[in-house]
Amino acid sequence: MCLIVYVDAVASLLDGPRAQGAFLLRSILAPPWSIAIRDEAPLTLVAMVRGDAWIVPEEGAAVRLHPGDVAIIRGTGPYTVADDPGTAPQVIIHPGQRCTTPDGQELAEMSQLGVRTWGNSLEGPTMLLTGTYTMQGEVSQRLLSALPPLLAVPRESWDSPLVPLLATEIVKDDPGQEAVLDRLLDLLLIATLRQWFAQPGAKAPAWYEAHSDPVVGRALQMLHNDPAQPWTVASLAARTGVSRAALARRFTALVGEPPMSYLTEWRLALAADLLREPGTTVGAVAHRVGYGSSFALSTAFKRRRGLSPRQHQVAGRT
Structure with missing residues (x-):
């Protein structure tokens, strides 16, 4: 599990x-x-x-x-x-x-x-x-x-x-x-x-280095802690105390992609792991990672990964 x-x-x-x-x-x-x-x-x-x-x-x-x-x-x-x-x-x-x-x-x-x-x-x-x-x-x-x-x-x-x-x-x-x-x-x-x-010279991922930033690190923490929230750039900006434009610009510069793009990939990565837990349904996973329905998760999952959540589940059992 x-x-x-x-x-x-x-x-x-x-x-x-x-x-x-x-x-x-x-x-x-x-x-x-x-x-x-x-x-x-x-x-x-x-x-x-x-x-x-x-x-x-x-x-x-x-x-x-x-x-x-x-x-x-x-x-x-x-x-x-x-x-x-x-x-x-x-x-x-x-x-x-x-x-x-x-x-x-x-x-x-x-x-x-x-x-x-x-x-x-x-x-x-x-x-x-x-x-x-x-x-x-x-x-x-x-x-x-x-x-x-x-x-x-x-x-x-x-x-x-x-x-x-x-x-x-x-x-x-x-x-x-x-x-x-x-x-x-x-x-x-x-x-x-x-x-x-x-260590000096180690090539840490951009998101790893970004966690030390007082603004972007806080935004990353919120996205990771509660991916099911209906986050927007505006709501993240309000919680981090900066403007939408400032957050979007700073986040993209440090992480390498915009906040909502990062959130989508994070949700789908979580979904991919959760779908392989025994007895898990697509609907339950959709709720846990911030999608309103199994259809919405299936659409996003297939668009980004080329297969449906159910196909992903089956592939994980073989």
């Missing part, structure tokens, strides 16, 4: 990636080791607890991770995680977390070392945590499309307790533990993304 918490302009977009029974694993390894990832997951987070590791994408430069570093891999392309870029893969992870040897032999269980833990040595000098998101929503895509395929945030650039906390919780098997881990993974992802965009 897609849960969206309307908090502020940035939080609501950062909140798009929500773990729901995400695949989480603690790996303890002794060199030489190398794992080829071919799982086609749209988003993966790797956090180093101890030791070093290399992430080697199929294209682009390899990244070395040290203790406390966090990496995000965006997109479904293959990559390798290894003790050294030159180490040949010993395990291949396929979609659905199916594991084989490089020559195709099935590995029913990869050297289990405890709860959510595997590796080749319980005393291995390297420990890393992996969290894999298996679904990607329309809301999160507005954020994730701005990211490079591979990014890393070094420990030295931030002071976060989340990596050791996740390392502690990932090996517990208490009631409700899956929900606890999902939320910790979300928190670590959001904190990492926020830190990444704060």
Whole structure:
């Protein structure tokens, strides 16, 4: 189920990636080791607890991770995680977390070392945590499309307790533990993304940078917090304390599109995610995102996306 918490302009977009029974694993390894990832997951987070590791994408430069570093891999392309870029893969992870040897032999269980833990040595000098998101929503895509395929945030650039906390919780098997881990993974992802965009040279989306503007940031917050409101440029301007012309000009300059155009795309992105919740009707979604009827939502949805809401629902189930 897609849960969206309307908090502020940035939080609501950062909140798009929500773990729901995400695949989480603690790996303890002794060199030489190398794992080829071919799982086609749209988003993966790797956090180093101890030791070093290399992430080697199929294209682009390899990244070395040290203790406390966090990496995000965006997109479904293959990559390798290894003790050294030159180490040949010993395990291949396929979609659905199916594991084989490089020559195709099935590995029913990869050297289990405890709860959510595997590796080749319980005393291995390297420990890393992996969290894999298996679904990607329309809301999160507005954020994730701005990211490079591979990014890393070094420990030295931030002071976060989340990596050791996740390392502690990932090996517990208490009631409700899956929900606890999902939320910790979300928190670590959001904190990492926020830190990444704060780095010099990071190319943050225009809407992200606009949130700091006292006028446009307030307008974005209102649009995100309550998309069902019958917003107009005039009503937004009145709530932000500027004229309609001033708001339209400032919003377009900072965000890259006019307020009402942005609102339409935001509503349709929300609708696209909400439509894939089990048991959801087009009429109910229309009401939640600011359309007066299922017909009105269907017309706007098909005009912008080329398929009807019902076709979108069916496509999400296949």
